[in-house]
Every structure is written in C-alpha cells, then in structure tokens.
Amino acid sequence: MSVPDVVWAEAPDLSDRELKAITRLVYEKSGITLHSGKRALVLARLQKRVMHGGYGSFEQYLKHVQADTSGDELTALLDAIATNHTSFFRESQHFDFLRTTVLPALVARPGAAPILGWSAACSSGEEPYTIAMTCLQLMGDDAGRRVRLLASDLSTKILRVAKAGVYGDDRVTNIPFDTLKKYFEKGLGAQKGTVRVGPAVRKMIEFQQVNLLELPQSGTLYDFIFCRNVMIYFDAQVQQRVVQGLERKLAPGGYLFISHSESLNGTTHGLNWVAPAIYRRALK
Ligand SMILES: C[S@@+](CC[C@H](N)C(=O)[O-])C[C@H]1O[C@@H](n2cnc3c(N)ncnc32)[C@H](O)[C@@H]1O
Incomplete structure (x- = not known):
C-alpha cells in the first residue's frame, strides 16, 4: 500500500504592512471598514486560501490579486471577508x-x-x-x-x-x-x-x-x-x-x-x- 506524500504548508504570518494593504484594498473595492479584531478576521478568512493556493505569503497573494485582470481573485477575496449573516423574516x-x-x-x-x-x-x-x-x-x-x-x-x-x-x-x-x-x-x-x-x-x-x-x-x-x-x-x-x-x-x-x-x-x-x-x- 502506498502512502500519499503530504506536503504540510506552514501557515503564513500576516505582517502589519500586509494587513494594511488588505484593509485598504477591501475598503477601496467594497467600502467595508475592517475594525478592531481585523487581524483575527483576515487570518480566519484568508489564511487557508493563501496556504492552499501555494502563495507562500500574504504579499505574494496580494500581488496575484492585483495582477489578475479577470477580477476573479479580488471577488474571491471580498467574498471571504464580507459577513453574510441573514435570516428569513429578520427584523419582522x-x-x-x-x-x-x-x-x-x-x-x-x-x-x-x-x-x-x-x-x-x-x-x-x-x-x-x-x-x-x-x-x-x-x-x-x-x-x-x-x-x-x-x-x-x-x-x-x-x-x-x-x-x-x-x-x-x-x-x-x-x-x-x-x-x-x-x-x-x-x-x-x-x-x-x-x-x-x-x-x-x-x-x-x-x-x-x-x-x-x-x-x-x-x-x-x-x-x-x-x-x-x-x-x-x-x-x-x-x-x-x-x-x-x-x-x-x-x-x-x-x-x-x-x-x-x-x-x-x-x-x-x-x-x-x-x-x-x-x-x-x-x-x-
Ligand atoms: C450581513 S449581510 C445583510 C443581508 C440582509 N440584507 C439582512 O439584513 O439580513 C451583508 C451583505 O452585504 C454585502 N455587501 C458588502 N459590501 C457590499 C457592497 N459594497 N455592495 C453590495 N453588497 C455589499 C455582503 O456581501 C453581504 O452579503
């Protein structure tokens, strides 16, 4: 029985500069202001994407978002950041x-x-x-x-x-x-x-x-x-x-x-x- 190779990517850190760049991009494109606790939110919502996309760092990931002329990666980034909580008959x-x-x-x-x-x-x-x-x-x-x-x-x-x-x-x-x-x-x-x-x-x-x-x-x-x-x-x-x-x-x-x-x-x-x-x- 062969055991598949498992590549354990290390979770990338998020530097202050990278966090600032993401905060600015999100604000410019969606109007969403990321408040206190934003580091935890950005990590929770984007770290996996950065890791599994093979970008190595948030900086590389951001470069990819900016270079993607289709806009798909930017859409995916905003999808990940936006809060979608809702319900039927909310505020009835x-x-x-x-x-x-x-x-x-x-x-x-x-x-x-x-x-x-x-x-x-x-x-x-x-x-x-x-x-x-x-x-x-x-x-x-x-x-x-x-x-x-x-x-x-x-x-x-x-x-x-x-x-x-x-x-x-x-x-x-x-x-x-x-x-x-x-x-x-x-x-x-x-x-x-x-x-x-x-x-x-x-x-x-x-x-x-x-x-x-x-x-x-x-x-x-x-x-x-x-x-x-x-x-x-x-x-x-x-x-x-x-x-x-x-x-x-x-x-x-x-x-x-x-x-x-x-x-x-x-x-x-x-x-x-x-x-x-x-x-x-x-x-x-
Ligand atoms: C919390 S949900 C609100 C859903 C529903 N209106 C309600 O009250 O239950 C907020 C939604 O706003 C969307 N959103 C955020 N920024 C937006 C923008 N600039 N233009 C349009 N929709 C936006 C998000 O994608 C998210 O689905």
Whole structure:
C-alpha cells in the first residue's frame, strides 16, 4: 500500500504592512471598514486560501490579486471577508410595515405600472424571498404578475446560493408552518433535510451583482429598497455615498428600509423618517 506524500504548508504570518494593504484594498473595492479584531478576521478568512493556493505569503497573494485582470481573485477575496449573516423574516416589523402600509397603497395606485422593489445587499437570499412571500400573502397570484424584485449583492458566491434558494431545515424554523408549506418544496432523497423556495416566489426575483459603491446615476426607480445590515460595515463617508446613491434610485414616495442597528443620523439626505429604520422620499 502506498502512502500519499503530504506536503504540510506552514501557515503564513500576516505582517502589519500586509494587513494594511488588505484593509485598504477591501475598503477601496467594497467600502467595508475592517475594525478592531481585523487581524483575527483576515487570518480566519484568508489564511487557508493563501496556504492552499501555494502563495507562500500574504504579499505574494496580494500581488496575484492585483495582477489578475479577470477580477476573479479580488471577488474571491471580498467574498471571504464580507459577513453574510441573514435570516428569513429578520427584523419582522419591516415586513409587517410592507404588508400593512407600503403594498396596499401601491396596489391601489391608478394605472398598471409594475410594483418595483430591491433588496440591495441580499446575501444568501432570505431577505428578497421574504419580501416576495409578503407580497404573495397580501396580493395572492397578482403579486406574480405585478411585483418585480431585484436582489443584489457584491458577492457573486453568495448570489449563487441566493439564486439556488435551497436552505437547510434549521434555517427555516422561524417561518410559520402554513407559509412554509405554501411557498417551499421539501427536499426528498439526497435533498432530505433541506427545503427549496417554490417557483411562485422565485419567479418574482431577478438576481444581479451590484456594488453599492457604484450605483448607476439613472435607470429604474424603485417603490421600496431594503438595504439592511450592510451600512454598519461602512464608515461615515461611504455611508453618505451609498445613501445618496440609494435616494436617487427611489421613486417619488418610495421607501428605504435600513436595519434597526443602523442610522441615517450623520448623513445628509432628503428622506423623511416614517418609522424606526424606515425612510421615505417625498411624493414630489
Ligand atoms: C450581513 S449581510 C445583510 C443581508 C440582509 N440584507 C439582512 O439584513 O439580513 C451583508 C451583505 O452585504 C454585502 N455587501 C458588502 N459590501 C457590499 C457592497 N459594497 N455592495 C453590495 N453588497 C455589499 C455582503 O456581501 C453581504 O452579503
């Protein structure tokens, strides 16, 4: 019996200079500020990649990221650094407000214009799927015809998870049983222990990579935008830039939902506060 050779790569150290270079690159490309404890975070998220990619040091790895004109390695680096924590019906007051206040007014609006919503840092998809289910709960099948949702994130890796819409049973425990039964398919055989978001919900959503630092100046205006639990990773300057960009993307009367742990205090904007962590663009 032959024993395979095992090459034990030594875990590379992270010098202050390398850490500074990574911190700067992450900030420039994503707006994310790496705070205290960043050394541990960078090591935890990138050391394996540096080791198993055969780069030898963080410096070599950074050189490779910068030389890779496809941008794939930079994307992988940002994927590794970004925090993707999310859940279905997270901060459920927002979905109550959507169902009881925002959607009824949009449904009653004269004309046949579609209702447009955007989940602007959608992570693994729980947020946009929750929005879609909330629309279906209120509007029934009409939601499928009238509501169009964009779900976006910086991370292409997490967007693939979002698009697949497959979750472990442990991720859906806070969804009421009736809702689960109505909008999800139970995994069988090899898929046992998972659920998949059903087609009626999935067809309402388009997934796309969008960097909040590079929001287009023109184009579609949204009736509501969810941008939650991402600005917390940005400094005041980046928050200002993102809020201004999002404000430009709101239709008159459109709503911006941020997280209850975030605040627009300290940013200059023209939105009106309507409820905790909910702002609205003026109608005119
Ligand atoms: C903590 S998750 C928030 C998910 C969801 N909005 C929620 O509240 O549960 C933050 C997401 O922001 C994304 N993100 C970080 N920087 C970004 C940027 N510059 N543009 C777009 N998305 C970004 C990350 O990839 C991550 O998926």
